[in-house]
Amino acid sequence: xxxxxxSDFPVPETKVLAVASHVVYGYVGNTMATFVMQSxxxxxxxxxxxxxxxxxxxxxxxxxxxxxxxxxxNHLGYGQxxxxxxxxxxxxxxxxxxxxxxxxxxxxxxxxxLPGAASVEALGTIARDLKYKATMxxxxxxxVLDPVMGDNGKLYVAEDVVPAYKELVKHAxxxxxxxxxxxxxxxxxxxxxxTLKKAITTxxxxxxxxxxxxxxxxLPTPGAEPSLSVVGSTFTSGLTPRIFGIKIPAIDCFFSxxxxxxxxxxxxxxxxxxxxxxxxxxxxxxxxxxxxEATELPLAKATEKVLASMNExxxxxxxxxxxxxxxxxxxxxxxxxxxxxxxKLATSKATEVRLVRNLPCLRHPEVKFRAENV
Amino acid sequence: xxxxxxSDFPVPETKVLAVASHVVYGYVGNTMATFVMQSxxxxxxxxxxxxxxxxxxxxxxxxxxxxxxxxxxNHLGYGQxxxxxxxxxxxxxxxxxxxxxxxxxxxxxxxxxLPGAASVEALGTIARDLKYKATMxxxxxxxVLDPVMGDNGKLYVAEDVVPAYKELVKHAxxxxxxxxxxxxxxxxxxxxxxTLKKAITTxxxxxxxxxxxxxxxxLPTPGAEPSLSVVGSTFTSGLTPRIFGIKIPAIDCFFSxxxxxxxxxxxxxxxxxxxxxxxxxxxxxxxxxxxxEATELPLAKATEKVLASMNExxxxxxxxxxxxxxxxxxxxxxxxxxxxxxxKLATSKATEVRLVRNLPCLRHPEVKFRAENV
Numbered sequence: 001x002x003x004x005x006x007s008d009f010p011v012p013e014t015k016v017l018a019v020a021s022h023v024v025y026g027y028v029g030n031t032m033a034t035f036v037m038q039s040x041x042x043x044x045x046x047x048x049x050x051x052x053x054x055x056x057x058x059x060x061x062x063x064x065x066x067x068x069x070x071x072x073x074n075h076l077g078y079g080q081x082x083x084x085x086x087x088x089x090x091x092x093x094x095x096x097x098x099x100x101x102x103x104x105x106x107x108x109x110x111x112x113x114l115p116g117a118a119s120v121e122a123l124g125t126i127a128r129d130l131k132y133k134a135t136m137x138x139x140x141x142x143x144v145l146d147p148v149m150g151d152n153g154k155l156y157v158a159e160d161v162v163p164a165y166k167e168l169v170k171h172a173x174x175x176x177x178x179x180x181x182x183x184x185x186x187x188x189x190x191x192x193x194x195t196l197k198k199a200i201t202t203x204x205x206x207x208x209x210x211x212x213x214x215x216x217x218x219l220p221t222p223g224a225e226p227s228l229s230v231v232g233s234t235f236t237s238g239l240t241p242r243i244f245g246i247k248i249p250a251i252d253c254f255f256s257x258x259x260x261x262x263x264x265x266x267x268x269x270x271x272x273x274x275x276x277x278x279x280x281x282x283x284x285x286x287x288x289x290x291x292x293e294a295t296e297l298p299l300a301k302a303t304e305k306v307l308a309s310m311n312e313x314x315x316x317x318x319x320x321x322x323x324x325x326x327x328x329x330x331x332x333x334x335x336x337x338x339x340x341x342x343x344k345l346a347t348s349k350a351t352e353v354r355l356v357r358n359l360p361c362l363r364h365p366e367v368k369f370r371a372e373n374v
Numbered sequence: 375x376x377x378x379x380x381s382d383f384p385v386p387e388t389k390v391l392a393v394a395s396h397v398v399y400g401y402v403g404n405t406m407a408t409f410v411m412q413s414x415x416x417x418x419x420x421x422x423x424x425x426x427x428x429x430x431x432x433x434x435x436x437x438x439x440x441x442x443x444x445x446x447x448n449h450l451g452y453g454q455x456x457x458x459x460x461x462x463x464x465x466x467x468x469x470x471x472x473x474x475x476x477x478x479x480x481x482x483x484x485x486x487x488l489p490g491a492a493s494v495e496a497l498g499t500i501a502r503d504l505k506y507k508a509t510m511x512x513x514x515x516x517x518v519l520d521p522v523m524g525d526n527g528k529l530y531v532a533e534d535v536v537p538a539y540k541e542l543v544k545h546a547x548x549x550x551x552x553x554x555x556x557x558x559x560x561x562x563x564x565x566x567x568x569t570l571k572k573a574i575t576t577x578x579x580x581x582x583x584x585x586x587x588x589x590x591x592x593l594p595t596p597g598a599e600p601s602l603s604v605v606g607s608t609f610t611s612g613l614t615p616r617i618f619g620i621k622i623p624a625i626d627c628f629f630s631x632x633x634x635x636x637x638x639x640x641x642x643x644x645x646x647x648x649x650x651x652x653x654x655x656x657x658x659x660x661x662x663x664x665x666x667e668a669t670e671l672p673l674a675k676a677t678e679k680v681l682a683s684m685n686e687x688x689x690x691x692x693x694x695x696x697x698x699x700x701x702x703x704x705x706x707x708x709x710x711x712x713x714x715x716x717x718k719l720a721t722s723k724a725t726e727v728r729l730v731r732n733l734p735c736l737r738h739p740e741v742k743f744r745a746e747n748v
Binding site (some may be wrong): 082 | 387409417419420421427456471729
């Protein structure tokens with residue numbers, strides 16, 4: 001009999017409620033997050049807010065490819081998805097079904113795409129219920145929230161979703177906005193380091209969010225190679241930010257689902273880092289003591305591992321993609337609309353993140369990019 | 375960077391369309407099958423026919439526990455599930471969405487629970503489409519069908535589902551009925567070895583199904599230890615059955631989702647066995663030459679591995695379950711209806727198959743039970 005190698009997993013037994021979208025083909029939303037978290041040893045209860053055949057977001061023109069490495073929410077898609085959205089009442093019902101059977105003993109929650117303001121509110125009720133149960137046992141429930149609203153200056157949800165999210169994030173322990181979402185929530189346009197700090201400070205102070213990760217920041221640095229930063233902070237007891245940043249080389253390719261991959265990985269790696277810090281897992285919201293420096297935060301250590309895994313998986317994905325597209329281009333001739341459509345779809349398909357066959361990259365990443373003070 | 379260890383996976387790259395139920399909590403249907411197949415290196419497109427909070431089937435009285443080891447379809451459940459069924463048109467739409475984007479290049483299909491006769495018919499249309507595309511390339515598409523209809527002498531689907539399945543199975547390459555479903559499809563009541571052979575012969579001849587696995591056979595053997603058999607057959611070019619059986623020790627516990635676990639594992643292990651037999655993967659329906667003995671069939675070799683994995687995972691599940699129930703019993707006092715309900719629910723919960731943390735059992739099983747001629 002194979003031995004049960006508990007030590008193979010970075011976290012102790014962890015039950016996660018994952019509320020996000022489901023697609024039949026490809027890795028976005030829960031389809032991405034579930035496998036990532038399960039592979040790292042978590043029990044995942046996937047509550048699907050929509051079921052689409054494929055990612056419903058439309059594909060950018062190719063080439064040239066958009067440069068988006070760590071990217072939340074806006075998936076490269078096939079532009080012709082079919083499927084259905086769950087009503088807010090269905091989301092509530094599914095949760096009530098768990099509760100009725102005493103199956104709501106979750107250690108963590110990961111929430112992503114919600115199909116409208118009513119479902120954002122439904123999630124709020126679920127979150128308050130889970131948090132309320134944990135009040136007598138600080139640190140026993142932790143919520144990672146990805147406020148999926150838009151990207152690159154554009155909302156891709158209805159306008160009433162924004163105020164609903166502004167209410168929701170007040171209850172989250174860690175939020176994962178992209179630059180646009182951080183701007184939307186904080187009301188601060190991020191154009192330089194000063195405004196970046198101001199946005200993070202606002203999120204800590206105004207919404208009392210303990211941990212913030214802005215998953216993709218592109219500030220203009222004239223003359224430099226294109227690179228992206230991920231910027232995070234855990235507040236102190238006085239709500240002061242402790243900001244760290246990690247610069248990563250941009251991969252010249254537009255992947256879909258990387259925001260969901262980041263979210264799933266940071267959930268696991270943050271729990272791991274907290275679990276390995278004595279006494280921290282029983283502190284409210286896992287907030288480190290005030291004397292811990294930004295770059296020494298468990299959140300910073302977790303992010304280093306997350307970005308290492310992502311860089312490995314995406315580099316391998318890009319290699320395979322280029323091989324496949326070369327084969328495709330050698331096979332397909334003609335320049336009509338139909339062959340252009342096929343190229344676009346073939347590109348989307350070839351760019352699907354290669355997940356299941358790159359398990360070692362998820363499980364044993366080699367850290368290359370280190371957190372720095374900002 | 376971690377190396378991409380292709381050799382870690384038993385199968386070459388394999389794209390599977392998985393059409394079955396989804397539950398938020400626990401492992402049944404696609405929730406079980408998806409993770410099992412992904413862990414073994416398959417790309418899985420999960421098309422969910424229902425979304426329930428938990429398995430909707432009701433729990434047996436405890437104790438004594440039902441003795442059902444390898445068991446298809448009838449899940450131990452919590453008796454109070456909430457959720458929604460997909461309409462047949464939604465199933466069709468989701469598939470069409472894939473097709474529109476040229477994402478229907480599946481190597482295999484695994485189909486399980488369908489919520490009614492209309493959705494059985496919708497799946498038939500999908501299957502014919504996938505099979506039609508493969509006609510010029512024998513062996514390039516293979517369909518594993520679990521005809522979920524009932525168990526222990528009882529239907530748990532509407533009566534019109536039965537004739538719909540009788541039409542459907544004609545197109546399948548491998549079917550996985552339990553004893554009751556085999557009886558329902560063949561019209562032969564299985565009471566001894568003779569009638570077992572007759573049922574299998576009927577399925578081969580009448581429906582032209584190349585491969586059959588009856589996933590749980592309990593024939594009375596007076597005076598013997600309780601044991602279960604799994605019985606399979608691959609027909610010859612003359613439609614003669616080649617029947618093998620594997621006896622497994624019964625685990626004194628009623629697990630849910632084991633039929634789905636069996637289905638997912640046999641899909642992977644059969645593909646592996648076929649891939650390792652020269653020339654077989656390009657033969658229609660992967661049917662072995664007539665000179666291959668029953669116990670030497672790739673299906674028999676695959677089943678040995680499947681049962682080894684299952685025995686390991688379920689043994690570990692049972693151990694953990696007993697520990698948890700002991701803790702529960704020490705904590706809960708009282709004998710009222712409420713505490714009885716809680717015990718029942720706690721038992722269901724403790725008996726959930728321990729999947730994610732027993733990955734090595736899935737990936738590297740140690741074969742203990744061997745196929746024998748029947």
